[in-house]
Amino acid sequence: xxxxxFSTNKVQLLIFLLPAFLIVLLFYIIPIIITVYVSFTPMxxxxxxxxxxxxxxxxxxxxxxxxxxxxxxxRQVVMNTVVFVAITLAxxxxxxxxxxxxxFFIDERVSTGFRTLWLLPRMTPIAVYGLLWxxxxxxxxxxxxxxxxxxxxxxxxxxxxxxxxxxxxxxxxIIIVNGFVGVSFGxxxxxxxxxxxxxxxxxxxxxxxxxxxxxxxxxxxxxLRWHLLFVTTWQLLSLLTxxxxxxxxxxxxxxxxxxxxxxxxxxxxxxFGRGEQDQGLAAAAAVILVIFGAILGWITVRALGFxxxxxxxxxxx
Amino acid sequence: MVSVRLxxxxxxxxxxxxxxxxxxxxxxxxxxxxxxxxxxxxSTLLYLIAGIYxxxxxxxxxxxxxxxxxxxxxxxxxxxxxxYALYPHMKVFDNIAFPLxxxxxxxxxxxxxxxxxxxxxxxxxxLDRYPGQLSGGQQQRVAIARALVKEPxxxxxxxxxxxxxxxxxxSVRSELKRLQKNLGITAIYVTHDQAEAMxxxxxxxxxxxGVIQQVDxxxxxxxxxxxxxxxxxxxxxxxxxxxxxxxxxxxVKLIVGEDSVWLPQEYIxxxxxxxxxxxxxxxxxxxxxxxxxxxxxxxxxxxxxxxxFTVEPMGREVLLTVMIGETMVKVYAPPTQYYSMGxxxxxxxxxxxxxxxxxxxxxxxEYLVKT
Ligand SMILES: Nc1ncnc2c1ncn2[C@@H]1O[C@H](COP(=O)(O)OP(=O)(O)OP(=O)(O)O)[C@@H](O)[C@H]1O
Ligand SMILES: [Mg+2]
Numbered sequence: 255x256x257x258x259x260f261s262t263n264k265v266q267l268l269i270f271l272l273p274a275f276l277i278v279l280l281f282y283i284i285p286i287i288i289t290v291y292v293s294f295t296p297m298x299x300x301x302x303x304x305x306x307x308x309x310x311x312x313x314x315x316x317x318x319x320x321x322x323x324x325x326x327x328x329r330q331v332v333m334n335t336v337v338f339v340a341i342t343l344a345x346x347x348x349x350x351x352x353x354x355x356x357x358f359f360i361d362e363r364v365s366t367g368f369r370t371l372w373l374l375p376r377m378t379p380i381a382v383y384g385l386l387w388x389x390x391x392x393x394x395x396x397x398x399x400x401x402x403x404x405x406x407x408x409x410x411x412x413x414x415x416x417x418x419x420x421x422x423x424x425x426x427x428i429i430i431v432n433g434f435v436g437v438s439f440g441x442x443x444x445x446x447x448x449x450x451x452x453x454x455x456x457x458x459x460x461x462x463x464x465x466x467x468x469x470x471x472x473x474x475x476x477x478l479r480w481h482l483l484f485v486t487t488w489q490l491l492s493l494l495t496x497x498x499x500x501x502x503x504x505x506x507x508x509x510x511x512x513x514x515x516x517x518x519x520x521x522x523x524x525x526f527g528r529g530e531q532d533q534g535l536a537a538a539a540a541v542i543l544v545i546f547g548a549i550l551g552w553i554t555v556r557a558l559g560f561x562x563x564x565x566x567x568x569x570x571x
Numbered sequence: 572m573v574s575v576r577l578x579x580x581x582x583x584x585x586x587x588x589x590x591x592x593x594x595x596x597x598x599x600x601x602x603x604x605x606x607x608x609x610x611x612x613x614s615t616l617l618y619l620i621a622g623i624y625x626x627x628x629x630x631x632x633x634x635x636x637x638x639x640x641x642x643x644x645x646x647x648x649x650x651x652x653x654x655y656a657l658y659p660h661m662k663v664f665d666n667i668a669f670p671l672x673x674x675x676x677x678x679x680x681x682x683x684x685x686x687x688x689x690x691x692x693x694x695x696x697x698l699d700r701y702p703g704q705l706s707g708g709q710q711q712r713v714a715i716a717r718a719l720v721k722e723p724x725x726x727x728x729x730x731x732x733x734x735x736x737x738x739x740x741x742s743v744r745s746e747l748k749r750l751q752k753n754l755g756i757t758a759i760y761v762t763h764d765q766a767e768a769m770x771x772x773x774x775x776x777x778x779x780x781g782v783i784q785q786v787d788x789x790x791x792x793x794x795x796x797x798x799x800x801x802x803x804x805x806x807x808x809x810x811x812x813x814x815x816x817x818x819x820x821x822x823v824k825l826i827v828g829e830d831s832v833w834l835p836q837e838y839i840x841x842x843x844x845x846x847x848x849x850x851x852x853x854x855x856x857x858x859x860x861x862x863x864x865x866x867x868x869x870x871x872x873x874x875x876x877x878x879x880f881t882v883e884p885m886g887r888e889v890l891l892t893v894m895i896g897e898t899m900v901k902v903y904a905p906p907t908q909y910y911s912m913g914x915x916x917x918x919x920x921x922x923x924x925x926x927x928x929x930x931x932x933x934x935x936x937e938y939l940v941k942t
Binding site: 452454455457458459460461462463464465468472473476477479 | 618621622623642643644648649650652654656658659660669670673674717721
């Protein structure tokens with residue numbers, strides 16, 4: 255009898271887990287295996303027939319290593335990535351939190367419109383949204399930033415912000431563009447978490463004498479702890495791997511290639527970019543990125559106590 | 572400690588009038604129960620006093636100080652909720668200390684006060700735990716401690732005991748009453764459990780649909796309800812209502828079906844003044860004598876006949892549902908008799924305890940002539 259129940263449970267388990275497992279296998283595990291494999295081949299220009307069966311060991315990794323240590327462009331990629339991820343992450347998390355809190359304290363009717371506004375960058379197709387910033391930061395006088403700054407008399411000639419103001423020009427642009435996309439994620443998560451805090455808790459804090467500020471620091475933020483951890487880890491990992499917006503900005507010349515290229519974009523450009531395409535090297539760079547992401551993810555999970563978030567089941571069932 | 576006075580207070584949420592033109596005064600040190608059905612505006616009234624809501628119109632005074640526009644933190648009230656509303660991320664100590672911390676009370680003094688109030692509520696041994704590690708009764712003590720630690724001018728309790736089991740509820744409520752009297756604190760206690768209100772309160776305010784129906788001593792509310800709502804809300808089971816005609820002759824009597832009900836002198840005079848043709852007769856389930864045989868009826872007493880509809884043995888007595896014509900009434904009978912469905916019974920009504928109401932306004936007749 256006991257055995258019977260056990261086996262049904264197993265079948266049920268399988269049925270529930272199978273779709274997710276297939277998806278992970280198809281879109282995650284197999285590509286990873288292929289990528290790792292390719293990183294050990296001298297694959298270039300998609301010449302699969304010629305290179306797929308040639309194993310060159312760690313050659314690509316050695317090349318990557320010497321590029322990073324010797325080639326200023328590759329070294330700049332690392333620097334770009336560190337600055338981009340760190341600052342954009344801070345903007346995403348703190349900005350999202352700030353917006354969620356602002357929404358929480360203002361009138362519900364106003365805040366709905368306000369939230370939709372912030373979701374626009376995420377809802378807009380990447381190319382359209384990129385085009386918006388293209389015109390905003392454009393290096394000639396048609397650029398909105400230039401025309402505003404000139405009409406205010408701050409500058410005399412138009413400035414190519416992403417090409418001339420080095421390195422903070424291109425950095426600021428990719429941080430701003432990606433930052434605007436990212437804040438809405440934190441905002442939505444934090445806002446819904448704030449809304450689910452029992453009303454009585456907030457009333458109790460008010461009656462206990464808490465001002466908006468005290469309420470925020472003593473009650474709301476501590477209660478958002480898990481959401482903060484989640485958003486931080488999630489955004490960290492997605493910022494490490496995102497490149498779509500940056501790709502367009504670089505291609506359109508809004509941002510300098512040297513100072514706008516992050517690791518993820520470097521992987522993409524190496525594999526698919528103009529000129530000679532070096533998939534072997536790109537695969538090695540991708541593998542390093544995945545390992546880095548995994549380590550950083552693991553560190554945040556450890557450092558911030560994420561494992562406690564996966565709560566024990568309530569009761570023994 | 573202060574007295575609390577509400578003057579013509581109205582609170583609207585959009586089109587919903589949650590609290591409607593309420594005049595209410597709670598005296599210094601008084602324990603007032605606020606009793607009413609769900610959605611009647613009890614919590615809203617408390618939140619108005621606490622300053623969470625601003626009245627749409629009207630004024631609120633603590634003693635002679637107009638607090639209508641003061642935020643909660645300038646009112647110094649303690650508030651206890653049905654679901655405790657303890658801060659889940661703070662230990663019990665920090666929960667209780669929170670209002671003092673906000674007020675920037677020195678650390679040493681906070682410690683002293685927290686231990687003092689924890690001792691009072693016998694939760695000293697729990698100070699190091701998180702709310703999630705406490706039982707419902709313990710959480711409620713912590714919530715009360717947090718409300719008391721700031722030595723509030725007014726203590727507001729919003730159904731604080733309704734999440735506790737019946738036994739615990741009775742013990743905590745007597746403790747609460749003792750505490751309130753010892754501290755001499757002005758308290759308003761919201762409940763929809765009328766037994767709790769009767770047991771605890773100095774006075775009871777009954778509210779329905781945002782309107783205060785009656786404010787009186789518990790026994791007055793019980794024995795002389797101002798209107799049919801109050802009579803029908805208080806008591807378990809509540810007051811019975813039977814429509815009756817009035818016959819004016821050398822005396823005045825009521826006609827229920829084929830039966831006559833004699834009235835006490837007080838009501839005869841009132842009826843002669845009001846000249847009503849119809850009234851609603853109200854009587855409580857325990858104020859009738861249930862007789863199975865017409866021969867047992869005392870001569871000259873008022874008897875209404877009916878038929879037993881259901882029989883519910885309750886241990887100490889039997890609760891009978893009796894049909895009088897089309898109307899159902901509930902009465903208590905001693906368990907010494909055997910009753911069964913369909914039996915004819917005679918309900919002998921204690922004339923001193925019967926109440927008469929105006930069917931149009933539902934107001935008790937004695938209150939009609941007073942005003
Ligand atoms: N914030 C609010 N917004 C809109 N309507 C509200 C709000 N708070 C209360 N109401 C409405 O006001 C009326 C009174 O509500 P209130 O919470 O005061 O009732 P209550 O007597 O405390 O009921 P209960 O016994 O169920 O707690 C209800 O009709 C309710 O729907
Ligand atoms: Mg309520």
